[in-house]
Amino acid sequence: MIFAKLAACALGMLVVCGCSKKPDMCVGKGGNAPLARVGHAVITAADLERKAGDVPADYQKYVSTPEGKKQFLQILLRERVILSAAQDSDIPRSGVYKTETARMKKELDDRYADFQEYLLTRMWLDSLRSKNIISVSEREIQEYYRKYPFEVSISHILLSNPDEASALVKSLRASPHSFQSAAKSRSLDRETAANGGRVPAFIAGEFLPELEGPAIGMRSGEVQGVIKSRSGYHIIRKNGESKLSYAAARDRIGRILEKKKLDDYLNSLQSKYPVEVLDESYKYQ
Secondary structure (H helix, E strand, O other), rough: OOHHHHHHHHOOOOOOOOOOOOHHOOOHHHOOOEEEEEEOEEOOOOOHHHEEEEEEEEEEEEEOOHHHHHHHHHHHHHHHHHHHHHHOHHHHHHHHHHHHHHHHHHHHHHHHHHHHHHHHHHHHHHHHHOOOOOOOOHHHHHHHHOOOOOEEEEEEEEOOHHHHHHHHHHHHHHHHHHHHHHHHHHOHHHHHOOOOOOOEEEEEOOOOOOHHHHHHHOOOOOOOEEEEEEEEEEEEEEEEEEEHHHHHHHHHHHHHHHHHHHHHHHHHOOOOOOOOOOOOOOOOO
């Protein structure tokens, strides 16, 4: 019964061993002695151990026993026969096979390239921290907290036309309770419109600079506009604010200050790495 279940679990798990035409050259990982051979393809202890790692956790203990290893080797031999037969068929020369393998190769190459960029970037940022270029001290965090201990909650309406925004802000000041419905029906920011224009609560430095300043200085319930940003024209309503404990704000402030230092450092590199948007449709006006 266990053998049958293992065989079902191993369906599609094919041993891929980089073999040459000479069987004695395919000795697997770490120079392991061959356990079995299918044609010119050799299965080694390293191959068996590697493939056993793909077996579901329920069967891992059994596969590690002497009897389990014997049975699992039989499964791998069967799968190797299937693979060998498939390799000798016309399928590897078919258009569908070539197209699908090329697609997968490109996908894997792209993922590998993305990982290289991610790792390189992460290590570079770590090096900036180790050189104290973007690192943040506890004292800096404490000073920032003394200035900005509050978390602010606002709602906003984003429009593309300043005249439309001016007319709407006058209407909303006269009838503040209609802000939520106006956001749902008219705001271009559809992500927040569904929630009446409410954006996630923020502390200074976490949100759009154009909106943060006015919002921090507003009274709860007050409506202001028209405020221009790169996204368009905003009308904002302050829902309220609450003072955070230092423990709750500390990590957030640390990220804010690190980002500010990184932005300053990147600005110092502008002459070395000039940035230019070539497509006019992607430029901010």
